[in-house]
Amino acid sequence: MAISRRSALKFSGVAAAAMAMAGTTAQAADQTSTSNVGIGTKAPISDAKGPRVVVVGGGWSGLAVAKYTKKYAPNADVVLIEQRKSFTSGPISNLYIVGATDLEFISHDYLKAARENNYTYFNATVVGVDKKNKVVKTSDGDMAYDYLVLAPGIDYDYSAWTKDPAEEQRLKTEYPAGFIPGSETMTLKSKLEDFEGGVFLQTVPGGNYRCLPAPYERACLIADYFKREGIDGKVLLLDENSGITIKAEGFGSAFKEMYGKYIDYRPSTTIEKIDLDKKVVITEFDEEIAFDDASFYPHVRGGKLLEIVGVAKDSPFNKMEANIDPFTYECIGEKDIFCSGDVRPMGFSKSGNTSNSEGHYVAKVVAGRIHGKKTKWESPLTVCYSAVSFDPLQAISVNAGYLYNEKTKSFAFANAATSEIWAGKAGKNNGKALFEWAKGMYRDMFS
Ligand SMILES: Cc1cc2nc3c(=O)[nH]c(=O)nc-3n(C[C@H](O)[C@H](O)[C@H](O)COP(=O)(O)OP(=O)(O)OC[C@H]3O[C@@H](n4cnc5c(N)ncnc54)[C@H](O)[C@@H]3O)c2cc1C
Structure with a gap:
């Protein structure tokens, strides 16, 4: 609609402002088709000065x-x-x-x-x-x-539990794995802060999942937290593997000796279905296991x-x-x-x-x-400290390189050294080393 300058002057301030805004919106809409930013444009970065x-x-x-x-x-x-x-x-x-x-x-x-x-x-x-x-x-x-x-x-692969995108989205939102750091980590923290007792379910996936010891470390630390805060809760750790996948001696003894009342560890437990409304998981042997809160760690993929x-x-x-x-x-x-x-x-x-x-x-x-x-x-180098308690801070560790085996056409650990005694001075020294290791790595990446 064309309007003359004279009639435009008759518009109230509000009407003129509304017209002006409409004009801006129309302009913006036009611009989306010829935008200078985003996918398909040239990235705003200077030309390369070398390869x-x-x-x-x-x-x-x-x-x-x-x-x-x-x-x-x-x-x-x-x-x-x-x-x-x-x-x-x-x-x-x-x-x-x-x-x-x-x-x-x-x-x-x-x-x-x-x-x-x-x-x-x-x-x-x-x-x-x-x-x-x-x-x-x-x-x-x-x-x-x-x-x-x-x-x-990594990304997550939920396909063993559900093929329904809506259910996958619910799992990610309501019970995140906490293995892609950021919001998932924050949700886990607030879950623990809000937890009033009962069963806190955690899973350990099969396959070569991200950070083998981390689900066991997390179980220990959550149990330590329940113990310290006097929360009448239990970590139910359902492991798809036939046993603790790494540092088994250290974690195994911590589960028994420190957290007998707080950790229920069940190896060889494969979940087939999760009923999010009833808050139960159904295992491959049709066992129904109830939970009050949970963090479901699915398989990983590239x-x-x-x-x-x-x-x-x-x-x-x-x-x-x-x-x-x-x-x-x-x-x-x-x-x-x-x-x-x-x-x-x-x-x-x-x-x-x-x-x-x-x-x-x-x-x-x-x-x-x-x-x-x-x-x-x-060879890459695996150096990994895992906390088993935080007050006092006690940890266990593994340190290993890799060698290629021509016969099996695969890599295996070489010169592996573990330190799996968490009690006493050894555990506390590992605890100190854990933070020193992290500081060193952050320096390496950011300084
Ligand atoms: C709870 C937990 C505990 C752990 N404990 C230990 C431990 O004690 N010791 C240890 O050594 N390791 C530990 N790990 C494992 C370690 O964090 C990972 O192995 C490591 O981060 C892998 O490094 P990466 O560079 O391959 O992947 P990441 O560190 O995940 O980095 C990938 C990056 O790529 C970015 N990205 C992905 N797609 C795109 C895209 N399309 N465009 C732009 N950016 C993209 C992501 O945003 C991300 O920043 C732990 C991990 C977790 C979650």
Whole structure:
């Protein structure tokens, strides 16, 4: 509708304001079709000043890849694309949920990491990769790369429990696993704070799940919390595996000697169905087990980004993990695309230290490629402390590298050393070492 300037002057202030707003909305609607921001536009980032290495995923692995690629190849233009605006740690988060440390200790700053290590932190979600033209597509625009490293971590695979997306969504919202840190961790903390007693159900999945000892560590710490707070509650730990999967001596004795009244551990228990309304789980032997509150940890799979990019394959352990050469981490049939961290298909421990040490190595491989050199394989290193109580802080630990067995065509632990005595001085020393280890790792990734 066209209006003359004269008649427009007759409008009341309110009517004019309404017209003005309508105009703005119409303009905005028009702009969505020719937007200069978002998917399909050019990412707002300066042109590469050297070979561009794009690292996707600012977790324990990606942060190490970004920092050390820049260190080993200073001429590289390194960009870390991460969808989160700040970092929350998985390691130590079990202590956070029971109030044994604060959020600040496990939260870290991507901008600081980028500033101090001379790379770019680009806050966006990667939605695809044009492999032919070597372009990464993000929620904030497209970016060309020379080398691409994918380190998106895990996603959950609920398919053994439900095929119904609505039910899966309810499980994620009402009873999160707490193995992708952030909101899930916070929900777990508030669940414990609100818990008035009864059965708190936890599960341990089969397959090579993220952080083998962490569900047992969490059971101990929750039991410790119930004990300390005088809560008449019990952790019911339903384990799909035939026994405790790691540090079995240490956790086994802690369950019996410290938490006999508070932890009911049931190995070889596979859940077939979860009735969220009745609050019962049904096992493969048709046993019905009731719960008052819960955290359901399903199987894990490689981060969905791998599937979007077309570099995923089922591994002997989990669905859709990285289809890579296990020694160079380069994707099979996809030159210059690498994967690092918990997405790997090798049976290494899916843990922070392992992923971080792998990140150091993958950085060497990429820098070597830039300089036209081959890199000698280095084993990742698994160093993992688990708290069994927090007042006093007592922990157990494992430390191991890996060796490839030509006959079985698989990797196995090498030079593994465990420290599974949680009582007395040994346990307390491990407790101190746990926090020192975490501080060292945060320094490595963020300073
Ligand atoms: C409760 C708990 C306790 C743990 N305890 C220990 C421990 O004691 N010791 C230990 O060593 N390990 C421990 N871990 C395991 C450790 O946290 C993981 O193994 C480690 O984080 C894996 O590193 P990653 O880089 O592969 O994945 P992550 O650290 O998960 O990082 C992946 C990153 O990729 C980002 N991303 C994914 N998709 C996209 C996309 N499309 N675009 C942009 N960004 C994307 C994610 O936002 C995320 O930041 C624990 C984990 C948990 C949850």
